[in-house]
Amino acid sequence: MKITNDIKYVGVNDRKIDLFEGQYAVENGMAYNSYVITDEKIAVMDTVDANFADEWLGNIENALGGKTPDYLIVQHMEPDHSANIKVFAEKYPQAKIVSSAKAFVMMKQFFGTDFSDRQIVVGEGDTLSLGKHELTFVTAPMVHWPEVIVTYDKFDKVLFSADGFGKFGALDADEDWACEARRYYFGIVGKYGVQVQNLLKKASALDIKIICPLHGPVLTENLGYYINLYDVWSSYKPENDGVLVAYTSVYGNTKKAAEMLAEQLKEKGCPKVAVCDLARDDMAEAVEDAFRYSKLVLAATTYNADIFPFMKEFINHLTERNYQNRTVAFIENGTWAPTAAKVMHTMLSNSKNLTFAENTVHIKSALNDESLAQINALSDELCKEYK
Known part of the structure; x- marks a missing residue:
C-alpha cells in the first residue's frame, strides 16, 4: 500500500487472533503495522508479530524491489511490534538498528543481544537523514512502555506514532474508528493520560499531514478529529453527556x-x-x-x-x-x-x-x-x- 511517493505500508493483518494481549476480544482481528521509507538511504519502521515473519519480510522485499534497507527503526519493544528484530538483523546484516537506550536494554532481555556493533541510540530531538527525508525522534515514555519513541518525517509531514492513534481490528475490517480506538486507548493506554498529554503538546509543534500508527488505519484526513479525541481521552474529560x-x-x-x-x-x-x-x-x-x-x-x-x-x-x-x-x-x-x-x-x-x-x-x-x-x-x- 502506497502512503506517499516514498513511504509504503508493509504490515500484516492477523485474522486468527482471538484475544489481544491475552485479554481483549478482537472479533475483527488485529493489524500489525510496519512501513518502509525509500530515499538515498532506506529505513524500515518497526517489525510485526512473530507469527508473520515470512509475510512481513516478503512485503519488505516487494516494496524495495531488490534494494536492501539501511536502517531498522524500533519505536516500541512490545513483542507484537518487535518480535522480528533478530530475524531482520540476520537477513540484513549491514542494516543499523535505531532506537532508544531503554529499547536496547529490552532487546538484550528478549533476544540475548543488544546489537551493540550495529546500534544507533537516539533520544529527544535527535535526527537521522535518509536524504531528502530527515527523521526527527520524539521520546514518548509510558505511552505505553518506557522506551517508546515516535518519529516525524519532515519531508512528507508524517508522524509515525507508535501505539498512539491505534485501534483494534484488521485493516480490512469495516467498523467505526472511534469505537475500537476508544476501547483500545482506555484498555491499554488509559492509565497514562499525563504522558499522552505531554506527547500531544510535543506533536502540536509539528506540521502533521499523515499519522501512521502501529495498529489500525493510516490517518490522512480530518486529523483534528482524531487528535481532539485523544486530547479528551487523555485529559479524562467525558466525551459524551450520558x-x-x-x-x-x-x-x-x-x-x-x-x-x-x-x-x-x-x-x-x-x-x-x-x-x-x-x-x-x-x-x-x-x-x-x-x-x-x-x-x-x-x-x-x-x-x-x-x-x-x-x-x-x-x-x-x-x-x-x-x-x-x-x-x-x-x-x-x-x-x-x-x-x-x-x-x-x-x-x-x-x-x-x-x-x-x-x-x-x-x-x-x-x-x-x-x-x-x-x-x-x-x-x-x-x-x-x-x-
Missing part, C-alpha cells in the same frame, strides 16, 4: 432495578443511556463506556460482605486507569446485611473529582415501594439538567 448503568445480578432483582432506572433516565431526557451486564458483556467495552459518558451508575449485589466479583473487577479497571471527573451513583442489594454501596464508594474514594449522587437505591432482596421510590428519586437527580 449515563452508563453497569450492574451485576445473581437472581435478577438487581438487574430489574438497573433496567428500570435506565428506562426512567431515557424517559426523563438523558441524551444517551447504556446498560451493561458485567458478568456477560465485554469488560473492555464497559470500561470504554464508563470513560465515554459523564455519569456512571453502579448496581451490585452484596456478596460475602463485599461486592459481586465482576463489579469489583470493573471498579479496579476504572481506578487503575485514573477514573475521574464524573458523577457516580449506587444501587445496592442485600438480603440481611447490605454493604455493596459502602464498598463501592470506598473503592472509588481516592479517585479525583468524582461527584457522588445524593440518592442511593437500597434493595432488600427484591424491589418494593420504598426502593421503587428511590429509583425514581435517583433518575430525577441524574436528569435534573435535562428537564
